[in-house]
Amino acid sequence: MRWQGQQLGVGDDNALPGMEQLDGLVRSVTTPEFARVTFHEVAARSALNHVPGSSAMPFDWTINPYRGCTHACVYCFARGTHEYLDLDAGADFDSQIVVKVNVEEVLRRELARSSWGREPVALGTNTDPYQRAEGRYRLMPGIATALAESGTPFSILTKGTLLRRDLPLLAELKKQVPISLALSIAVYDDELQQAIEPGTPTAQARLDTVRAAADLGFGVQVFLMPILPHLTDSSEALDSALARVKAAGAARVVHGALHLRPGVKPWFMRWLARDHPELLGLYRGLYPGASTNAPQAYRTLLADRIRPLIRAHGLGGRSDGDPWRRPTAAAPSATATASRVVTTSRGRASAARSIQKTPEPARLF
Numbered sequence: 001m002r003w004q005g006q007q008l009g010v011g012d013d014n015a016l017p018g019m020e021q022l023d024g025l026v027r028s029v030t031t032p033e034f035a036r037v038t039f040h041e042v043a044a045r046s047a048l049n050h051v052p053g054s055s056a057m058p059f060d061w062t063i064n065p066y067r068g069c070t071h072a073c074v075y076c077f078a079r080g081t082h083e084y085l086d087l088d089a090g091a092d093f094d095s096q097i098v099v100k101v102n103v104e105e106v107l108r109r110e111l112a113r114s115s116w117g118r119e120p121v122a123l124g125t126n127t128d129p130y131q132r133a134e135g136r137y138r139l140m141p142g143i144a145t146a147l148a149e150s151g152t153p154f155s156i157l158t159k160g161t162l163l164r165r166d167l168p169l170l171a172e173l174k175k176q177v178p179i180s181l182a183l184s185i186a187v188y189d190d191e192l193q194q195a196i197e198p199g200t201p202t203a204q205a206r207l208d209t210v211r212a213a214a215d216l217g218f219g220v221q222v223f224l225m226p227i228l229p230h231l232t233d234s235s236e237a238l239d240s241a242l243a244r245v246k247a248a249g250a251a252r253v254v255h256g257a258l259h260l261r262p263g264v265k266p267w268f269m270r271w272l273a274r275d276h277p278e279l280l281g282l283y284r285g286l287y288p289g290a291s292t293n294a295p296q297a298y299r300t301l302l303a304d305r306i307r308p309l310i311r312a313h314g315l316g317g318r319s320d321g322d323p324w325r326r327p328t329a330a331a332p333s334a335t336a337t338a339s340r341v342v343t344t345s346r347g348r349a350s351a352a353r354s355i356q357k358t359p360e361p362a363r364l365f
Ligand code: SF4
Pocket: 069, 070, 071, 072, 073, 075, 076, 077, 078, 126, 127, 128, 159
């Protein structure tokens, strides 16, 4: 592994955020509860990752306590990042998990800096913070508490039902800062879900988590994405999925077609050739060569199909390609002071670009 044996103070420009400099305090752990998984515990130098200004991401800061993900989604766009560690984007991504065991301590130091602007922080944008490893390491309660105590709003996106463990804590912290929760639930057919997201809880278990969060007063979003061409994109499948999302108490859905970044495309196509060889030609047509996105015509067709269904089910919704608006101010709370204003440069630019005229309540997704 590229980072093993690095000298203290020696940086690696290709390392993942927070792992540029390692001091040799790396230990690798296997345990019978996690068959075929190795945890690489690292002492990270940073917790808050600044998203480059050129990024299309709608947030400026992220925290990723884990690298790699045992949820093992075949289509996972983060797979390629494992190659920076000289690990492969396939099975290694699913089983070689880097754990920033000191993330809370480092985060508290960063949040205490006078320069910290309390801009919204996104968790779950790269790898899943509530993957199974979180049951062993319990990093999220400390992260969430540190963020809330500093007056920093945050969002969590996950496929992990382990989120339920922390819902009472998050409901308490929500009194201090805005917290957005979202469950990623893309596949509602159990057989297909087990094939393409083999490490994830079932869709129903995730919907039950939506319900539990909604019952605690969260306006939960469901990320109904990626929608898989010819597998989950029929009107019937979308209608049935949205009915279940609505019944679970979700407030909104975010939808989008499958993206296939270069790091994941070969892995995905290998899976498709094995499980759905009849679709291989269709997918090669939709995602030819190095193309990442499905053609605009397909995405328009998909949006035209799903939007009326979202309205019919009484849900709010948007596409992952819609103009993005970020909160410009944290909701006042008992502990947040007037100086704790949430504002970001990209958020202001995005808001200015937004064509929507009716303001909606601040949200982080
Ligand atoms: S849960 Fe998210 S981060 Fe984990 S493998 Fe699936 S898509 Fe990737």
